[in-house]
Amino acid sequence: MTRGFRPLLRGSTYAGALFAYCGALVSLPLLPFAALPALAWPSAPEGVRIVLTVLVWAVLIGVLGLARTTRRVLIACARRMLGVPLPDPAAEPTRSTAPTRSTAAPTRSTAPDTDRLRTPLWLLSHVALGWAGAQSAVLLVGAGLLLPGGWAGARAGVSVRGWSLRPERGWQSWAAALGCLLLAALLCLAVTGALRWLAPRLLGPSSAERLALAAERERALAERNRLAHELHDSIGHTLTAATIQAAVAGEVLGADPEAARAALRSIEESTRAALEDLDYVLGMLREEQAGTAPPRSLADLPELLDRLRHAGAVVEPELSGDFTRVRGTPARAAYRILQEGLTNALRHGAGGPIRVTVTAAPDALSLSVVNRTGSGGGSGTASFPTSGHGLPGLTERVRLLHGEITAGPDGPEHWRLAVRLPVRLPA
Incomplete structure (x- = not known):
């Protein structure tokens, strides 16, 4: 049983979750630009404007992922924060007019479009996991800190969008608090595991780079x-x-x-x-x-x-x-x-x-x-x-x-x- 809890005690689990949450924060500067189309369409329903903002936001994040510098930074961060062994992407071939004696094939060929889309897909997944994980973690950690009745008054509880949790004072509130903190830790483990599974598939060598x-x-x-x-x-x-x-x-x-x-x-x-x-x-x-x-x-x-x-x-x-x-x-x-x-x-x-x-x-x-x-x-x-x-x-x-x-x-x-x-x- 103790083996099942070992991942929850490793610093790498929370380093991976922090990596995901930082990805969500880094995407925030793009949000004002993503909101411009919705602001230019004030007569649209609120739901349509929200969906439009999210879609434009996703497009901007994907465009940012097309840059080779972004891919290099993401690979370096994933190696450090996730502990995933990822090779550096192949360098761009230098153009030279000088003749060369070498007849060997170039070490890098032009990657197909599907390979170029892997980095934007990783960045979108990274940001989505970061936002979902960050909001859920804040909610769970906040509930774990507020549920014990002695800290929040005589009527302790948590209420979010009509859903409420108000255990009785005493051991039930402490048990609910510990449960929320455990769920927050499991959420970090899930987010880190998802990023580690995606990293070699989306940030690893492309088919051309493997060749x-x-x-x-x-x-x-x-x-x-x-x-x-x-x-x-x-x-x-x-x-x-x-x-x-x-x-x-x-x-x-x-x-x-x-x-x-x-x-x-x-x-x-x-x-x-x-x-x-x-x-x-x-x-x-x-x-x-x-x-x-x-x-x-x-x-x-x-x-x-x-x-x-x-x-x-x-x-x-x-x-x-x-x-x-x-x-x-x-x-x-x-x-x-x-x-x-x-x-x-x-x-x-x-x-x-x-x-x-x-x-x-x-x-x-x-x-x-x-x-x-x-x-x-x-x-x-x-x-x-x-x-x-x-x-x-x-x-x-x-x-x-x-x-x-x-x-x-x-x-x-x-x-x-x-x-x-x-x-x-x-x-």
């Missing part, structure tokens, strides 16, 4: 996945190359100090590049400005191939077409795809030359990495442990760009990774 929020969450998830791929490709490649270079330096340190120093310099360069990539990714994850290094692209391919040569790998590049004109996402994705393919060739290859082919056509970018495998074909014997995320990550990256990818044995002794990305080269 925009879902699109934004999807975009954020895709961006996090992209950054995870960037980090995996960069750090994985660097660790593989550095491990091989360190082994080479250790083997030739006594016989060929110059070659050992070259391997150590290559380790320094590759790890510095990896740190720049790490700084960039962490900056993006913290929603800060990216670090000093931009994301890698095909323009950085020569540097990548030089690091592989310093690691002792024999690289045979075949570059055709002006691939330096490839810009944006395809260029960055192509670099990471080649980096992952070359890393796998170093990890799993059985020595021999690594053939790297990059062909830039007007409508597509073709990438290929071919390396020798261990005996028996397949992907070769793994010289270093691998997490197994490389090839699935490449497949996901290529599919997001609507490209094609194949990976598998190329004859009895070779493994081939081939990717085709659709691109549009600038004229």
